[in-house]
Amino acid sequence: xxSKHLFxxxxxxxxxxxxxxxxxxxxxxxxxxxxxxGKGDDDEVRKAKHLGAYEHDVGGRLISPGFIDxxxxxxxxxxxxxxxxxxxxxxxxEIRRTIREGANSRPNATRLVCQGWMHSMTGSRALASxxxxxxxxxxxxxxxxxxxxxxxxxxxxxxxxxxxxxxEGGEIFRDETGKATGLMSEAAGIQIVWPxxxxxxxxxxxxSQIRESIRTYNSVGYTGMIELATxxxxxxxxxELHSSEGPLTLRIAVHWLIKPSKTTAENIAQVDRAIxxxxxxxxxxxxxxxxxxxxxxxxxxxxxxxxxxxxxYNSPSTNVDPIWTYEQLLPVVQHAxxxxxxxxxxAIGDKTVAHAVRALSALGKGRDRRHRIEHLELTSPEDAxxxxxxxxxxxxQPVHADPAILRAWSTLIGPxxxxxxxxxxxxxxxxxxxxxxxxxxxxxxLPLRNLYTATTRRSxxxxxxxxxxxxxxxxxxxxxxxxASAGTAYSCFADKRxxxxxxxxxxxxxxxxxDWEAHHLLKGEGEETWFAGKRxxxxx
Ligand SMILES: [Zn+2]
Numbered sequence: 001x002x003s004k005h006l007f008x009x010x011x012x013x014x015x016x017x018x019x020x021x022x023x024x025x026x027x028x029x030x031x032x033x034x035x036x037x038g039k040g041d042d043d044e045v046r047k048a049k050h051l052g053a054y055e056h057d058v059g060g061r062l063i064s065p066g067f068i069d070x071x072x073x074x075x076x077x078x079x080x081x082x083x084x085x086x087x088x089x090x091x092x093x094e095i096r097r098t099i100r101e102g103a104n105s106r107p108n109a110t111r112l113v114c115q116g117w118m119h120s121m122t123g124s125r126a127l128a129s130x131x132x133x134x135x136x137x138x139x140x141x142x143x144x145x146x147x148x149x150x151x152x153x154x155x156x157x158x159x160x161x162x163x164x165x166x167x168e169g170g171e172i173f174r175d176e177t178g179k180a181t182g183l184m185s186e187a188a189g190i191q192i193v194w195p196x197x198x199x200x201x202x203x204x205x206x207x208s209q210i211r212e213s214i215r216t217y218n219s220v221g222y223t224g225m226i227e228l229a230t231x232x233x234x235x236x237x238x239x240e241l242h243s244s245e246g247p248l249t250l251r252i253a254v255h256w257l258i259k260p261s262k263t264t265a266e267n268i269a270q271v272d273r274a275i276x277x278x279x280x281x282x283x284x285x286x287x288x289x290x291x292x293x294x295x296x297x298x299x300x301x302x303x304x305x306x307x308x309x310x311x312x313y314n315s316p317s318t319n320v321d322p323i324w325t326y327e328q329l330l331p332v333v334q335h336a337x338x339x340x341x342x343x344x345x346x347a348i349g350d351k352t353v354a355h356a357v358r359a360l361s362a363l364g365k366g367r368d369r370r371h372r373i374e375h376l377e378l379t380s381p382e383d384a385x386x387x388x389x390x391x392x393x394x395x396x397q398p399v400h401a402d403p404a405i406l407r408a409w410s411t412l413i414g415p416x417x418x419x420x421x422x423x424x425x426x427x428x429x430x431x432x433x434x435x436x437x438x439x440x441x442x443x444x445x446l447p448l449r450n451l452y453t454a455t456t457r458r459s460x461x462x463x464x465x466x467x468x469x470x471x472x473x474x475x476x477x478x479x480x481x482x483x484a485s486a487g488t489a490y491s492c493f494a495d496k497r498x499x500x501x502x503x504x505x506x507x508x509x510x511x512x513x514x515d516w517e518a519h520h521l522l523k524g525e526g527e528e529t530w531f532a533g534k535r536x537x538x539x540x
Pocket of ligand 1: 072228
């Protein structure tokens with residue numbers, strides 16, 4: 001018996017550079033590792049054939065490193081797979097119809113959880129009274145960006161929000177009489193709605209949601225992910241699944257979510273918990289399920305006018321400050337950095353980005369830290385350049401740059417500022433490491449659709465739409481594929497183990513039916529996914 005698998009007749013993208021390998025056409029795997037990449041008459045290949053390696057004729061398809069999602073939320077993704085999906089809805093009527101249908105098809109559910117609502121679908125209206133007549137069960141609607149939730153009256157009452165104060169950095173929307181009206185924004189969603197729903201979902205349901213997330217990710221070509229809002233619950237589910245069912249079929253690195261507290265001591269205590277776990281679960285003790293660092297949410301999103309901008313929004317003329325003041329942020333970042341944890345700072349508006357760059361650059365240069373800024377949707381040219389100067393990873397989610405979901409932007413921030421949106425090549429020109437993720441479930445987890453928008457700046461949601469978003473910032477196909485594998489591996493210090501196809505690395509790869517052409521990405525498809533030398537998915 002041999003443990004070797006030989007993949008013949010392939011086109012190969014190793015992600016070491018940005019082009020297809022000019023002459024390699026076969027990949028040799030021994031056990032869980034890559035043994036050789038080259039040609040059919042190379043010595044290693046001949047020897048493997050002689051030893052009876054299993055041969056796979058790939059039929060000219062493309063072998064690429066397995067995708068590693070640079071930014072996602074595993075439990076929320078799992079629960080979104082089970083939720084009523086409102087993504088296709090264009091207005092309140094369609095939302096109501098979809099919830100009614102979803103309710104009918106879920107007779108046993110005790111609550112109706114929906115996802116995919118965007119503020120623009122209802123002109124920012126989010127009233128419990130628009131939901132109350134639909135069903136007797138409590139109704140919860142997650143905003144697509146997960147920065148707010150819209151709840152029915154029975155949902156509000158089971159969360160007991162009537163006399164609850166607004167949490168730090170969030171709002172329970174109320175009418176003149178003080179009655180909650182349905183919208184729970186920012187920290188009110190994150191700290192009240194999410195934990196409530198989490199507390200009423202059984203452990204078995206949640207484990208199955210995590211299992212389903214992993215299976216779904218494998219089925220589209222992923223072999224790794226970076227979880228960007230881990231808390232005690234998510235971590236305990238992951239470790240429980242790992243200990244009860246054995247190694248997972250994805251390499252997972254997580255960032256511990258630090259919630260904004262009133263005092264620095266309380267913030268530091270949260271970082272200390274991450275440090276304690278990191279001592280047990282790090283790159284050397286547990287390379288495939290580990291704590292990479294911390295996560296801090298610095299602002300909201302442009303569509304809800306909760307992203308913090310240098311200059312106020314155009315219409316409505318409003319603005320917000322970053323959720324963390326610089327004085328609150330700096331000690332937390334310093335404390336994590338000193339313990340060898342990576343900092344991932346969510347920053348969407350240009351003011352928050354400036355804040356984040358300032359805090360991370362205050363840590364100095366020199367040591368290989370690989371801190372990162374998430375999203376970077378609006379950046380000044382100066383901040384875009386400083387990322388590279390300080391080795392800060394630009395963690396981007398091209399799927400958020402889809403023109404179909406940016407229709408409100410020219411009104412909200414004006415056409416001039418729109419020209420600075422998603423300035424990817426500014427980041428790379430300045431030398432910033434690039435990592436691509438999807439932010440699922442706030443957006444589609446599908447890797448090739450994400451890369452389509454990265455490389456064409458066109459819509460993957462509405463294929464016929466020919467609008468582009470700042471085409472001058474588009475990435476090359478090889479550059480984008482590389483950022484979604486080698487780039488994301490580098491971003492979490494997994495690059496010695498995974499992310500590229502090279503001798504000695506883990507045999508994590510995907511066989512893609514894909515022409516080497518950005519405009520063909522929407523037609524492309526993953527046919528097989530291999531993780532540590534074992535096939536974990538095959539298209540039927
Ligand atoms: Zn996220």
